[in-house]
Structures are given as C-alpha cells and as structure tokens.
Amino acid sequence: MQQEEKRLRDGRIVRGETPLNLEMPFETLDSFITPTESFYVRTHFPIPSIDRGAWWLRVEGAVENPFSINYEELLELESVTIPATLECAGNNRNFLEPKVKGVQWKLGAVGTAEWTGVPLSTLLDRADAKANACEVILEGADGGMLDEPKSPPGELRFVRSIPLDKARRDVLLAYKMNDSELPAEHGFPVRAIVPGWYAMASIKWLQRIIVTDRTFFGYFQTIDYAYWKRRGDIAERTPLTELQVKAQIAKPAEGETVPANATIRVHGAAWTCDGEITKVELSTDGGASWKETKLIDKPIPDAWCRWEYQWQTPSQPGKQILIARATDSQGRTQPVERDPDRGTYMINHLLPIEVEVQL
Numbered sequence: 001m002q003q004e005e006k007r008l009r010d011g012r013i014v015r016g017e018t019p020l021n022l023e024m025p026f027e028t029l030d031s032f033i034t035p036t037e038s039f040y041v042r043t044h045f046p047i048p049s050i051d052r053g054a055w056w057l058r059v060e061g062a063v064e065n066p067f068s069i070n071y072e073e074l075l076e077l078e079s080v081t082i083p084a085t086l087e088c089a090g091n092n093r094n095f096l097e098p099k100v101k102g103v104q105w106k107l108g109a110v111g112t113a114e115w116t117g118v119p120l121s122t123l124l125d126r127a128d129a130k131a132n133a134c135e136v137i138l139e140g141a142d143g144g145m146l147d148e149p150k151s152p153p154g155e156l157r158f159v160r161s162i163p164l165d166k167a168r169r170d171v172l173l174a175y176k177m178n179d180s181e182l183p184a185e186h187g188f189p190v191r192a193i194v195p196g197w198y199a200m201a202s203i204k205w206l207q208r209i210i211v212t213d214r215t216f217f218g219y220f221q222t223i224d225y226a227y228w229k230r231r232g233d234i235a236e237r238t239p240l241t242e243l244q245v246k247a248q249i250a251k252p253a254e255g256e257t258v259p260a261n262a263t264i265r266v267h268g269a270a271w272t273c274d275g276e277i278t279k280v281e282l283s284t285d286g287g288a289s290w291k292e293t294k295l296i297d298k299p300i301p302d303a304w305c306r307w308e309y310q311w312q313t314p315s316q317p318g319k320q321i322l323i324a325r326a327t328d329s330q331g332r333t334q335p336v337e338r339d340p341d342r343g344t345y346m347i348n349h350l351l352p353i354e355v356e357v358q359l
Helices: 069-077 120-127 163-172
Strands: 013-017 020-023 056-061 067-071 080-086 110-119 135-144 156-163 172-177 192-193 205-211 224-232 234-239 247-250 257-259 264-270 277-283 304-312 318-328 353-358
Touching: 056 120, 067 069, 067 120, 069 172, 080 172, 080 192, 110 120, 120 163, 120 172, 120 205, 135 163, 156 163, 257 304, 264 277, 264 318, 277 304
Parallel strands: 056 205, 257 353
Antiparallel strands: 013 020, 056 067, 080 110, 110 172, 135 156, 135 205, 172 192, 224 234, 247 264, 247 318, 264 304, 277 318, 318 353
C-alpha cells in the first residue's frame, strides 16, 4: 500500500503516473499563493488534449435559452480574479490506520491559487434557468474505464453536480491560474472553481453545463466522493461538499531533527469553508497543553491562512509531539478523533507530528 516517494519535475512527489497524480511537499510552503509548478495535480483519467480553437462549452438542460460559447467569446465576458484554496478530498489519506485504498496523499494535496475567469452566474443568467431547476451538472472532457467493481460498465466521464444557488453565488469558470493561461494538467482551457468545497467539485476540462430539475446521482456523486451521513440509526450515502476546518504543520516536518534549547519557527496553514480561520493553536507536548499561534495572512473567504509560532525547544534531547488545531468564525474546531463514516475522505482530525530534539 505504501508508495515509494520519488521526485518529478519541480520537486512534486509522484503519487501515480497513469493517471497522473502529483503532490506538493507541504514542508515547502512559504507563500500565500502556491506556485503553479508546485501545485498538486489530481487526475482520474488521461489528461485530454484540447484545441482551444475547436473547444465549445455547451449550456443546456432545464433552461429557456440553451447555447454554446467558444473560448474567445468566453474571454470577452467580464472576468473576476479570486484566491481560492483547493484540497483533494483524500488529502492525508496516507496517515489513516489501517491503510486504505486510494491515492496515498500525505499533507500536500492542497494549494491556494489566484483564479481568473467568468462567474458561472453570467452564463446561467443568459441561459435563463427554468423555475423548477435545482442543480447544475458540470461535465469534464476527461473520461475512460474504471477498474472498480461498483463502477458502471464501459467508459464514463468525470461529472459532478452542485446546487443551483451555490452555482449562482460564487462558482467561477476559470481560464487563468496565477495570472497565466491554465495549464493542461489543471484543466485547460476552462475549469470550474467551486470555492469552499473539496476539489472534486471543481471540474477540469469543462465541456458541458447541464441545468437540471432533479437530483443528480452520478458515479462520482454517490458511489465515489461520497460518505455515510447518519440520520438517527439510518446511514445515508451523501455527496462530499464543504471543506472541513483544518490546520496542518509544514515545518518542522515529520521525523525532522531540531536543536535543543533553541527558538524554532513552527509554521503551517489552516482553512475552512464559509467562514474565516480565527485561531490556530499549537501543542508541543502531545496535546497536554496548547498555545495560540500568530496568524500571518489577512482573512479571505475560502482561502487558507498561514500561521506561525516561535517554539522554545526543551533543553534535554528526546522526542516531541507537535499538534496543530484550527478554529473558525463559525465556532468549528478540528475533532480529536477520526469519524469512520467518512471512509477515506474528509480527513481533518488532529494529526500528531513527531520531531527529535537533539543536543
């Protein structure tokens, strides 16, 4: 189950080659914006090769005015630029015990970029959704066969849906990442950015938008990228949506050696959904006591906030357990224990980092 860590271009860790999955070593975190060449890559199928001159985006379904728009026409519409944090729903999966199936991400399947594009609401207004419309289905051009017993036979595309009100409120159709053309591995020519949600909702290589008047039950909506939600003694299969409040330690990294009786900068990042990070606490004694850290970045909705703490290390050598925990403006704090109903996703329980203090 454990994958050997090897480096690819720009220092990203290869978690899979076919399909391509690359992880940013989280200990390299040193800026609010993640450089594009360091940003993690998650794919489920081969990266499609798309000719911008032949690309069209269709808007159809429960609308009064279905239409198609090409790349140049999209670029002519009024654009906005927003920072947004994307996190793979399986980030931290490597730390689960016992080991589980799936890409063995550690800490680095997360990043923050500036995304430039057209609000999805602009296209939805033009299409004029019917009164009974309730969801928007986003379809990517990536597809293929899945080697999963519960997957449908034949080829399928990566497709997810979002509620119509969320689609209108803040979803972006992005064609730039960090002020440059969207790279192929990040969804060229256009991808969705769904702020505050796990990144499986931010469909890449977007080719079709379908407004629908009924709940969507696609494979990546109900079988994969879903979890069990309890209603009394009944467990219901529920699509993954919102990011969970979370803090991660970038440095010192797991297993790192630090000098005794020294001041060491401990730093990392924290994020949440529909709120702001208001506090990050750090324990340097395995959770016995907690101290508040300094927040570095100004609060921005649906973007991470970096934090730091000046740690006076013990005068004697030995192992020390560091733990970070975040609290947001809605009063949500990271849980101590893992919720097994979440399966292999939504991993935000407290994660101890062991370091070695040496003389």
